[in-house]
Amino acid sequence: MPVGAPLSEVLRAAAPVWVRVHTGQALDRALELQRHESAASNPLRSAVRDVCHGAMRHRALIDALLQRLAARAPEPEIGGLLAVALSQLLDDAYGEHVLVDQAVQAARNQPQMRAAAGFVNAVLRSFLRRREQLLPELLLDDATRLNVPPWWLQRVRHDHPDRWEGVLASAAAEPPLVLRVNCRRGDINGYLALLREQSIAATRVGPSAVRLQRPLPVARIPGFAQGLVSVQDAAAQLAAPWLQPSDADRVLDACAAPGGKTGHLAELSDANIDAVEVDPVRARLVAENLLRLGLEQSRVRVLVADAGDPAAYWDGHPYDRILLDAPCTASGIVRRHPDIPWLRRETDVAQLATNQARLLDAVWPLLAPAGRLLYVVCSVFRQEAHEQADSFLERHPDARAVALPGAPGRWCQLLPTAGADAGHAACLPSDLPTDHDGFFFALLEKKVPSC
Template sequence: MEPIYKFHFKRDTLSSQMYISSCALDEVLNGRSINFFLDSLDHAIRPSVQSLTFHALRHLGWADFVGNHLVKSYPNSLFRSLFLLSLTLLKFSSTCSKNLDLQVPVYTDFTIVNESVKVANSISFLRPYKGLLNASLRSFLRDASGISMLAKKSSKATWNYQEWWIEKIKTNYPTRWTEILSCADIQAPLTLRVNIKNSNRDNVLNLFNDNGVEAKAFSSSGIVLGRSYSIKDLPGFQQGMWSVQDPGAQLAAPLLCVKDGMKVLDACAAPGGKTSHLLELAEIDLMALDSNKSRLGRLQENLDRLNLYSKNIKIIEGDAKQIGQWWDGKLFDIILADVPCTSSGIVRKHPDIRWIKKNDDIETVRLIQSGIMDSLWKTLVPGGRFLYSTCSIFPEECIYQILLFLEKHNDALLLDSPGQILPTISNVLTVGHDGFFFALLTKAKI
């Protein structure tokens, strides 16, 4: 079935972008991730829709507070989404905002209200409420400063997270909680990892410079871009010269010290960012395991594009906990367990996470993580290395998980590891990164 927006709007108008963004926001407000929704969009329209949607999600707590102050009851869920999106745009409009240096969509008050009402007038089940929408948005504009002052009394409206999330970060990081929460309000820079088997960083930087792409180097093989670009249109993408990867995630593969000839397992491997990094570092026999067939397809595509696929690589669909389904009994020298988690460390790139996750999800994924570790440990050779990795900042999924594992497994030894990496913002000296946890273990030779 084709998307409904194709029958109502010209795709290059703000009203069409606002409508599609409202549909995406409605997914989140109903507890669903927007990944599939965004992936279904045409390549040409996705950047503008994603920009609007991510902006709304980064300020959704504030908008929800203001919306409840202005409208007693929403006539339907799409009205609510359109109204909240419009409020987040008005908060940073060219007349309301004093922070125009932030990377946010900026339009005039008139444009925002006019385009929002145009959306309502174009959709049959929103049309009866276009007057309510128009009046409510103008009510906000008449008392924007007063309403915004009221919002400051709400922690959810101030920090734009669910209350339980705010309290958990406060409790676990009492001296850094405001910094951690604030990091996610700023768009992450686009960072790349050069494929050293296919090119080198100087060549890629020269290629970017020749094509007017703002870029600079960081770490051993990283590149950070000066602004947003369409990934597939960047020079070197089709030739497999680089991959998109967060600076924090780029730390994982080097920790394992892979060498030629090693037998390596990348569990929970898709879509293959760390898989490809391992293959770039040495000539290894690698099994890439994941339970998601469609994501494994993306892994295969990435390895093909990077020219890294070979007969020494096995891509297997299977459950990491059920080793009888896929393990041939031969022990691995290296295991990377990038386990499922709440993804609480990557909300800067995935702002829907802070609204769709529940406190109970932490215990659910903790049990899954524990089961994966216990099973995979049986497949590691004595003296081998095992890297436990998450993109979470909740201790239950990170250091507490490792401490429990060490209690259960007398043959497990914790090596020098980065441990908890908290999200940071880029500055003139360093490139910011998302939140990750890395624990490097070895199995004792008994």
């Protein structure tokens, strides 16, 4: 791993992030706090981010290793330092002895850790001596091997008996960086040519989707600041074209922030869009996104409201199209957020499903006859997906399912794919890449009442 900062500094700065995530904080938030608290240089920040993401991809194994290697539970900060050091050893990121020396150095450099430098040295050297015996033994446990809590493993296994292993294994790899070309500002061939001019290797992976061979920070993506492209996974790019608004339509984007799909809807048509978002801070991101994309704001209204309370935002004119990209467990995007399985509790799934049903029931009456609603979740759990859509149809006799291109059944569940599992998605429209996040889509049409 190339680092423009001393390794001991990287390990020292990464340790408290691990501790925060272990106490229930989201990884992105913990990294943000770490950035605020230290005057870290850019290379140090990005190295800390990489180390922490890598460590989360081994979280279950690291916890199991620490239990075996340390006779007593270490203080949280020491445990954090050991965890990030172990993850680097597991990834063979550095020479073993360099890594151990730097971890010991990191402990020595911190007054409150200095006394534990010998302990850090002993635990890491013990790992190096025993790894050949310990790793195969610990990895016999599926939850440890696939890096999820046992309840998560059981649920994925139950929901996808033929695919559970691939779904979970897909989270082990770094996800691809996929861009959506803004068709208002250019076309995909022109953008690929721009990338070639700047010697950035990329491939077309969808009608408007470009995958960079190596991820780049957004600030270095050509044309990003000018609104030529947005960062959006290939599966997420299916939503707006599947909803297909026409220029004259009124569209409700019911859970809009940060505005990835709002932007796509506004790129594809001149429809009037109400983008509703309950969180005022996140709602600002929708407006910023539209501004960056150069999309006419007069036809997109960003409204801060609970989509489940139409009285707070609806003017009484029916919508022709509704996108409900509902809050969910995010179990389909673990490869982007490896901390997700550890932040959720099993009871969250039912609670989220109840809220999704509430939102569906609340926005359905706002849809015009013959209008269409696309329900989307980035989840692989059936309770938020098939079961949610099936029970909606049972509750609403005026709704019918509309087949989605390439989907074998009524609904479309795309399971996350990567590495060895790529190419086995449950439904693959012809122009969809084989490497994408996990998403569920249900397209519903309101029947026209007969007189």
